[in-house]
Amino acid sequence: MGELSFLIYPWGFVVQEIALWHFVKRRPANYWLFIIIFGGVLGSGVYMIVEVIPELGLLRGAFQGFGRRLQIQALETQILDNPSAGNLEELAELNFEQKNYRKAREALNRAIALRRDSTHAFYLRAKSSLAMGEYAEAIADLGYVVAKVRNSTITGPQDC
Numbered sequence: 001m002g003e004l005s006f007l008i009y010p011w012g013f014v015v016q017e018i019a020l021w022h023f024v025k026r027r028p029a030n031y032w033l034f035i036i037i038f039g040g041v042l043g044s045g046v047y048m049i050v051e052v053i054p055e056l057g058l059l060r061g062a063f064q065g066f067g068r069r070l071q072i073q074a075l076e077t078q079i080l081d082n083p084s085a086g087n088l089e090e091l092a093e094l095n096f097e098q099k100n101y102r103k104a105r106e107a108l109n110r111a112i113a114l115r116r117d118s119t120h121a122f123y124l125r126a127k128s129s130l131a132m133g134e135y136a137e138a139i140a141d142l143g144y145v146v147a148k149v150r151n152s153t154i155t156g157p158q159d160c
Contacts, residue, residue, distance in 0.1 A: 012041035019044040022052050068094055085115035092124055101128040119148050 019036045028051055035043040075091040088111035095104035108125040111118070126141035 012044075015041055015048065016044045019047045019052070023047070026051070026055070068098060072098070083110070083114070085111040085118065085121070088114070089118065089121050089124070092121070092128075096124060096128060099131075101131045104128045105132070119145050122148075 016036060023032055023036060032047055032051065036047050037043075039046065072091065072094050075087060075094065079087050079091060088107045092104040092107035092111065095101075095107060105125055105128040108121050108128065111121050112125065115121070122141045123145050126138040126145065129135070129138035129141065
């Protein structure tokens with residue numbers, strides 16, 4: 001067993017260094033510092049399992065930009081075959097999330113031309129206009145949304 005210890009020896013320090021680096025960056029409860037230092041590889045491993053691995057889910061947002069761009073390209077291709085209002089609204093939402101407000105508003109203009117009863121499309125177009133600093137268009141769209149919502153609350157919910 002002694003002849004294989006050279007494979008394990010340096011990795012314990014590496015795991016401890018990673019755990020200490022994460023501890024300094026995130027500053028969880030102070031007792032973790034004692035567990036990392038005095039627990040050695042086992043303590044650092046427990047710290048990594050309890051504190052580091054759950055935080056890896058937070059990195060998902062950093063990598064979603066690539067998926068959105070691919071999804072935008074796929075929707076643009078799909079719209080060539082099927083320019084439905086739903087596809088155009090979804091494309092507009094993705095462009096809005098990417099802060100591409102002009103493309104979002106263009107897609108929403110096309111979606112509203114196909115279907116004028118979608119308050120969501122008018123609201124998103126108003127938000128896009130506000131982001132671009134075009135307040136007159138935003139006021140008109142928001143006025144339509146408020147009137148439509150007010151009418152639906154007065155008459156009651158419609159059958160969906």
